[in-house]
Amino acid sequence: METPAGHSPTPDEARETLRQLAADEDAVRYPPIPAWFFVAQAAAAAGLFLVRLLPESDAGRALQLVGIIAIALGAGAFGQKYWLNRDGVSWATARVRDMVPFLAGIWGSYALCWALAENTGAWWVWIVGAAVAATIVLVTGRSYRREFG
Numbered sequence: 001m002e003t004p005a006g007h008s009p010t011p012d013e014a015r016e017t018l019r020q021l022a023a024d025e026d027a028v029r030y031p032p033i034p035a036w037f038f039v040a041q042a043a044a045a046a047g048l049f050l051v052r053l054l055p056e057s058d059a060g061r062a063l064q065l066v067g068i069i070a071i072a073l074g075a076g077a078f079g080q081k082y083w084l085n086r087d088g089v090s091w092a093t094a095r096v097r098d099m100v101p102f103l104a105g106i107w108g109s110y111a112l113c114w115a116l117a118e119n120t121g122a123w124w125v126w127i128v129g130a131a132v133a134a135t136i137v138l139v140t141g142r143s144y145r146r147e148f149g
Helices: 013-028 036-053 058-082 096-118 125-148
Strands: none
Touching: 036 058, 036 096, 036 125, 096 125
């Protein structure tokens, strides 16, 4: 950005401009999201675990796979509509480093449930995993709403 001839911003003006630019970026990247969005996403996350409780027959495995894909695509489309590509904003992107702990918690708990269920036959771990995943989403949502509205 060029400055008018003869005027250079003071250090305080430059800091304020940079602070405002960062705030503007966050306003687009992290808009206020209603609480119901996180409740719906928590239900979808729990559904990814609970679909594993369907029967283990060949048809049941196919149904599990279809269920997982449908839930993941639905949650992704929902997130895109109400967060990343909402009215007035086109393709905002979240910072990967902001999402790593969230995704590690969800997918890590899924992997742990899978390993436990496969090695011990304890089907009930999927229920515990569903509760953990839903809690991760709800706690993340509460933190998000506290910080960004």
